[in-house]
Amino acid sequence: MVWRNAVKIALAAGEAFGKALTKAVKEEIKVSQQAAERQAASSGGATREDTRQSANANARLGISLEESLKILDVKEPLKEEEVRERYDFLFKLNDKTKNGSFYLQSKVYRAKERIDEELINRGEKEREVEPKVEEEKKIEEKKAEEK
Template sequence: MAKFIYQMIVTGTQIVGRAFARALKQEMQASQQAAQRRATSAGANQESATQDLRHGISLEEATRILNIEKQLNKEEIESKYNHLFEVNDRSKGGSFYLQSKVVRAKERIDQELQLMGEKQNKRNEQSNSSVR
């Protein structure tokens, strides 16, 4: 009798474990596909789409989290980030999850600003070389 119960427990555990692993794998695939669809449907350029996939957050979502306009102003970004980071500090009763989202949003926006700067530098170099 004990052997039968033991076999039922082991078999049940194996079934649940396989189902959980399959569900986790499907969720990861669905998440990656959604990020790819979001990046392509938004008409984003290739670098921005790559950053969306790498950071797991789109530029649009990042701007909504920090409550900033599409026009990226470094001073406004920094002040909103500092305010939201402080408000969500765990030692002050805030949420670590929300604080993490704020940090990820700022990282994503900083990355976009860097990409924009690199593009501007390339344009300047091209215009300078065509003037000569």
């Protein structure tokens, strides 16, 4: 009889604790989202969509914009020419034939890739078409002309 009551009390306490924890986590998520929106609004008016695009780019490319800026040593506002100059310098500096580091060269490449993605998202740069795609289009056009 005593054990039965002890188990009931333990289950009731566990249930109450679970509900309280769930409620606290939901409230924390809500407060965190509101704080992120306020921060985005105060730091240049980034919208929720901009934040989502940035997060998607971070996940897809595996590097954040902040880390990319540090690697290439460039600052906001981003200038495509400055980014290209820093990239060229650091990429050549870390060339493996000159006893450079392939790892660092890869980091420099990924950093430029992430910054280019950000410039494209902001509309400051056109998305480059890959050479293979252009070659395939030319081949298809030639085939169409032959027919």
